[in-house]
Every structure is written in structure tokens, then in C-alpha cells.
Amino acid sequence: MSDMALRFGRNDQLSGILSTPAFLPGNGHKLALVMITAGLVHKAGPYRLHTDLCRAAACIGYPALRFDVGGIGESNPRNSTAHAEEAAVADTIEALDALQEELGCRHFILAGLCSGAEVAHRVALQDDRVRGLVALDGYIIRTFRFYLHHYLPRILNWRKWRDWIRSHRDRREDMSVDASGELDGLKFWEELQPGRRTLVSQYQALVERDVQLLQVFSGGSGDCSYRQQFRRAFSDVDFGDRLDVEFYPHSDHMYILRADRQELVRTISNWLIEHFPLQQRAGDPLGRAVRPYPIATTAASLVRRIHQDAGTLARRGTE
């Protein structure tokens, strides 16, 4: 497994890191994982979640790209008047285009946390190349039972009241501190939440396209409070065997604890292996993918965009 820094997109405005497997499947890299950032968090992800997940995917044979959407991290902002979420969708599609052009990938699995999951969902609807979707605390509808599971324990727990009071006190103190307006562009994320009927038709469309779905919710999501909630909320969608749901009631929304992140990475890795098996070399007792990764071949095609070790970097004034 090896990480490579690269720039891609129109005018090379986007920055990403491609984790490449040590071995190349017999049919080449037809499938890649793409991690989409959320909010202002850069491509390493919260507490390095994206880095860990992409490297884990590459270690089991899937190329994995994590990248900064426009205006985040090392990516330049997209020059358009589109909403930030629409721009993120466009950036993600450019990421798929780049992987298709450079690695020959024809299919993709998109993954994201929170607003990253929402962008992944929107791209999956628009782009037939998306074969899998991993949504971490993505879209879900609150059911009646949600309220029972969510509020009843809180009402009965004095520590919850204590922390709720403290959080509101702290929020009042913090609201006055940032007048720069730099973060105003993120406010629209909340405005574009689809309603249940829209989501039902969208999930139905994904199922009809045979897109495999992994919906993961944390106890800290704020919108999911029990394992069966997603299926109940969308009970009128015939997911068949295209849906897997995981619920980690003990985890927070950001998977701040290392053990929680490791469990999540294992879940996603196992899901990839189960639903997107790599072509295996016949007779290999370990079922490994075939032949070593041809670094020279791929490096040759990527070298004009990849900023690697000394010697390939463009010098200022000589471009």
C-alpha cells in the first residue's frame, strides 16, 4: 500500500491523496473507493478517519481516494455561484473522472460522513458509475419510535439535564465570538434536507440501479436512536439484499475514540470484501489478488499531475 499526492479536476484545482494497493487484481482496477469530506474538515477526515479507511481499503486491494472539496484544505475554491453542496457534488464527479482517466476505474464506491454522506448520496443519484454508497450518519427520517429511544433515557437521566444546560450556556457565550463571516457558506447544508417522499423515490432509484448501500449510524447522530430505524423509516422501499445497516449506539458522531474508528473501518472493509470481491488468482490458497502493482506504468500516466518526491515538481517561474 502506498499513498500518492495528486491534483486533478479542471485547472487542477482539487487536491487529493490516492492510496494504491500493493497488488493489482487480474482485471485491473475497475473499482475505487472515494471519500468525501464534510464541512470544513480536510481530507484526512475527523481524527484521521478518512486516512485510516483509505489505507485499510488499499491494503485489501481497493484503490482509495480522499480529497479536499473546493475551498477546503489544499483545494482551490470552484469559481462558480453554485451552492457549496452543488459545488461539492461537481468536485466529486471530477474526482471520479480523474480516477477513470488515470487508473481506468469504471465503477466507484462513495463514502462520507454527515454532509459528506449527503454529497455521496446526491452523486450516486446522478452518476451511473457509482455502484456502492457508504453513508455515515447520512439521511434518515425520525420515526415515532426514534423519539421514545432518544428522549426517554434523557428525561430520566439527571446528568443529561446537567450537560444540556451547560451546552446551552456555552453556546450563548460562543455565539458572539465569530463575526468574520467566513463560515456563512456552510449554513445552507441544513436547508437542503430532502423530505421522506423524496428520499423514498431516491433510494428506490438507487436500488433499481443495483447500487449497494451501507448505512451506518452512530448513537451521537442525533437523528437515529435504534438499529431498525432506517429500514422502518423507508419500509416502502424494496431494498432486497442491497442494503446493510449498522448502528453503533455507543459511538459519537465523529468516532472520536480510536476503538470506535477501528470498529467502523473493519465494518466497511468487510462490507467491501463481501459485496465487491476482487478477481482472485485461481488456486491461490489465500485468495489474494494477482500480480504486483505495476508502479512504473501507473506512475508514468500520473506523473504529470502527481507531486511526488523531489525532481518532478514544477518550479515557480518555469511553468
Place this chain on the structure above:
Amino acid sequence: MLIESSYIGRPGRRIYCSYHPPTGRLVRSTSVLLCAPLGHEYFRTYRACVKLAQSLGAIGFPALRFDYRGTGDSEGDPACLDIAALLDDIRAAANELHRREPETAIAFAGMRTGALLACRVLKDFNCRHILLWDPVLDGETFVTSINALHSGVIKDLQRFPKERAQAETGRSERVGVDFGPHLLRELSELRIGKLDSTLRGAIACQATEAPRNAPDGLEVIPLQRAYGWNNARRIEEMIVDPAATRSLTQALAGVAA
């Protein structure tokens, strides 16, 4: 201008670097190496460091940011980190900046524990200019506060449905980041101490936390807002402080060619 990112160093422990070329006609004879904080503060300050590098580049200072091994997008196991490894990474990044900009003198900019570490290598590069952004002056104070913060985070019922036990987190894990078995102890032994009296630049800090005996050449810039480093509710809040970015940039422009 595009930020140029790359990996440098030996396989298995390469560090991820991002070079910010100057974006205007002016090109100065000082370049700046930015040293990020450790732990969860790395995530809170990433955007601020990018903005500072961009601000410096806009007035002609080439700049380089990097991730220490085992952090961010760099390779390596965080459990193996110690002060020596972190300082090696700073030196490697500084050498990379020197390779890219051989005609420039290197200035260091450090935020929080990044400032604490940067001050350990200034003499290695004959550094004459520094920018310290809300620096951790005393490692022991920092370690004590992050221990308390971690205990508060795992008990925060606004974050977790149920309190998490200390045993569910790694022995050296603090607020989502593994510091390894040695780093916390070694950090607690570090101090910024007395800085070289010939250094010039700026320190941006809370008015009550200005270092004593700071060299006369270091402008003290009072921060207009509190960043809440010890507040468990703000551990994921991005630092957004354009005023501090501007002040630090202008301070360096006033003293460095």
C-alpha cells in the same frame, strides 16, 4: 497559484508536505515553515494554518506546511512518536523548504505545541524570524489540561449517549489521538523558555498569557477572541481568526525581507 503537495522521506515514515508558492509579483528572501499543533488541535487549526500560509504567500513569502509522521496524511504509527521523531520531521520539512527555496532564509511559524517544538530547532537553521500563534509555553501545563479535557470528553453526554469508560480508550489516547507511550511524558518536560534576544517577529496570544521576557523584537499581538482549548464542547470547532492571520503576516512583513 496551486498548493503543491508531496511526500518526502523514507518509505513507511514519509511525511506529507504542502508548499505554498508566492502568489504575486513580489518574492521575498525569507520563506516560512509552519509547524502545526499536536493532538486534536491539529484538526482545529488546519484551516487557520492554510490561511496563514496563503496570507504569507500573497505578500511574497513562500511557505511550507507538513504533517508530522503518524498524523494527518503522513505515514507512520502515532504510537511510535517521541519528541526526537517530531523534531526530525520539522528538520526534514525545513530541508525540503530549503531545497525548494535555496536562496531564502527560513522563518518558523508555530501554533500551540507546534510553537513549542519549533523553538527547539531554531538554532539548527540560524532562524532569525518567528511567528508564534497562541503558543504552548509550558508542556506540563498542556499535558495536564489535555488529560482533563479527555476525561471531560468521554463523560460528555451531549456527545455520547452514555458515558464512556477510561478503559475504552487507549492508555495514551487523548481526545481522539494516540500520543504513544513516550510523547506525553516528554512533552511535559518541554518549555519554550527564554528566546534568543535577536529574534524578530510576533507572538499572538491572549493578553494574560504573553510570555515573560519575550525578546524586544517580537511584537505581542493580543488575540481578539478566546479559542477555548480546554472546552470539551469546542474540540471540533475550527479556528477562524482572519484578524490574527493578518496581524501575524504584517508583523513578519515588517521585519523580514
